[in-house]
Amino acid sequence: MFAAFACDPAESRGRCHAEEESAFRTPFQRDRDRIIHSSAFRRLKHKTQVFVEHEGDYFRTRLTHSIEVAQVARTIARVLGLNQELTEAVALAHDLGHTPFGHTGEDALAEAMAPHGGFDHNAQAIRIVTSLERHYAEFDGLNLTWETLEGIAKHNGPVTGALPYALAEYDARHDLELHTHAAAEAQVAAIADDIAYNNHDLMDGLQAGLFTEDEICGLPIVGDCFAEVDRRYPETDAIRRRHEALRRVFGVMVEDVIAESQRLIAAAAPDSPGAVRALGHPVVRFSGPLWEDLNAIRAFLFERMYRAPAxxxxxxxxxxxxxxxxxxxxxxxxxxxxxxxxxxxxxxxxxxxxxxxxxxxxxxxxxxxxxxxxxxxxxx
Structure with a gap:
C-alpha cells in the first residue's frame, strides 16, 4: 500500500501524447522500462563520473552510478511508502543529459553554448526524453508521464529564474509546475544520488591511489566505520576491510535520510502528492548533523580527488x-x-x-x- 502522499499511477496526470494503457504494467513501470531501453541510457556505460572512460574498468560510469542510485532510491521509497517504480524511473533518468567527460564536459559545452542559451544537463535530460529519442512511430521522445518528467526536471528542487532553453521549450507546451518542489519520489531519487556519489567517490579515489584509508579515517562517519570493522574483523584483509567500512558509510547515510524524512513527513502530515509540492521545502533530506559531516567529506574529496593534479x-x-x-x-x-x-x-x-x-x-x-x-x- 502507498502512503497518502505517494504518487498513485492510477491518478497520473498522463502523457503529452495520449496512449492506450498497458494491461500488465502501470504507467510508471512503462516509464522506467522505456528509460532502460533508450539509446541515451545505453550510452551512459561509456560516460564517466570523475575519471575518463579509458582510465580503467574499475571506476564508476554514469551507467553503474545510475543503477546504484536506483537501488538506494528503491530502498528509501519502500520504507517511506512511496511509489518505487516512479522513484526508480527518475533515478535511472537523472543523468541522461550528461555530456562526455562528466562535469568537465558540461562546463566546456556550457561555455560554447553561452551565446545560444547555455547548457544544463538536467534540462538536456528533458530534451532527450521528450524529443531526441526517436524510435516511436507516433511521437518523438519517450512520451513519459507528467510525474516522471516533473521528477527529472525538479529532482534537485524548484527551477526558477531564467530557464534553460531546453527546459523552457517543453514547459511551454506541457506545464511541469517548475516553481514547486517535486513529489516525494523525485526527492528520494535526488538524495539517493548524493548518497551514491559520496560513497563511491571515496571508493574510486582509494582505488586510484589519490588518498589512503589512513587519511580518510580522519573524516567524520568514515573513521567510525573503519574502527567498527577493525573491532569486529581484526584479521580481515585490506580489500575486505575497505569494502566492509564503506558499506557501513553507505548504511549510515541511508538510515539518517529515512529517520529524518520520517520525522519531517510526520510533522508536515501531507495527505497527497500535491500537498508535498506545496510545502515549500523538501520532506526527504539528511539531518543537520549528518549534513555537516558530509560537507567535511565533500571538502576532502574536492581537494584530494576532484582537484588532484592527475x-x-x-x-x-x-x-x-x-x-x-x-x-x-x-x-x-x-x-x-x-x-x-x-x-x-x-x-x-x-x-x-x-x-x-x-x-x-x-x-x-x-x-x-x-x-x-x-x-x-x-x-x-
Whole structure:
C-alpha cells in the first residue's frame, strides 16, 4: 500500500501524447522500462563520473552510478511508502543529459553554448526524453508521464529564474509546475544520488591511489566505520576491510535520510502528492548533523580527488576536445551524421543550428568524443 502522499499511477496526470494503457504494467513501470531501453541510457556505460572512460574498468560510469542510485532510491521509497517504480524511473533518468567527460564536459559545452542559451544537463535530460529519442512511430521522445518528467526536471528542487532553453521549450507546451518542489519520489531519487556519489567517490579515489584509508579515517562517519570493522574483523584483509567500512558509510547515510524524512513527513502530515509540492521545502533530506559531516567529506574529496593534479590534467585535455569539436561542427555541419544534417536543414537560424550541434556532442560517449577529435582535429 502507498502512503497518502505517494504518487498513485492510477491518478497520473498522463502523457503529452495520449496512449492506450498497458494491461500488465502501470504507467510508471512503462516509464522506467522505456528509460532502460533508450539509446541515451545505453550510452551512459561509456560516460564517466570523475575519471575518463579509458582510465580503467574499475571506476564508476554514469551507467553503474545510475543503477546504484536506483537501488538506494528503491530502498528509501519502500520504507517511506512511496511509489518505487516512479522513484526508480527518475533515478535511472537523472543523468541522461550528461555530456562526455562528466562535469568537465558540461562546463566546456556550457561555455560554447553561452551565446545560444547555455547548457544544463538536467534540462538536456528533458530534451532527450521528450524529443531526441526517436524510435516511436507516433511521437518523438519517450512520451513519459507528467510525474516522471516533473521528477527529472525538479529532482534537485524548484527551477526558477531564467530557464534553460531546453527546459523552457517543453514547459511551454506541457506545464511541469517548475516553481514547486517535486513529489516525494523525485526527492528520494535526488538524495539517493548524493548518497551514491559520496560513497563511491571515496571508493574510486582509494582505488586510484589519490588518498589512503589512513587519511580518510580522519573524516567524520568514515573513521567510525573503519574502527567498527577493525573491532569486529581484526584479521580481515585490506580489500575486505575497505569494502566492509564503506558499506557501513553507505548504511549510515541511508538510515539518517529515512529517520529524518520520517520525522519531517510526520510533522508536515501531507495527505497527497500535491500537498508535498506545496510545502515549500523538501520532506526527504539528511539531518543537520549528518549534513555537516558530509560537507567535511565533500571538502576532502574536492581537494584530494576532484582537484588532484592527475584529474586536473585530464580535465584540461578533455575540455579542449569539446571546445574544439563544437566550432568545427558548427562551421562544417556536413561532418554531422545524415540524420543530424536533416535537422540542420530545417533550422531557422544559427542558434538553432548551434543547439543541434550541442545535442550531438552532449550525446557522445567519452570514447567516441576522443575518437572524433583524433579523426577530425588531431589525426596521427
Amino acid at each position: 584529474v586536473v590534467r585530464m580535465r584540461q585535455e578533455v575540455t579542449s576536445v569539446v571546445a574544439e569539436l563544437f566550432p568545427l561542427y558548427l562551421a562544417r555541419t556536413d561532418l554531422l551524421p545524415e540524420m543530424w544534417q536533416a535537422d540542420v536543414a530545417g533550422a531557422p537560424d544559427r542558434t538553432a543550428v548551434a543547439r543541434i550541434v550541442c545535442d550531438y556532442i552532449a550525446g557522445m560517449t567519452d570514447r567516441f568524443a576522443l575518437q572524433e577529435h583524433a579523426r577530425l582535429i588531431a589525426p596521427v
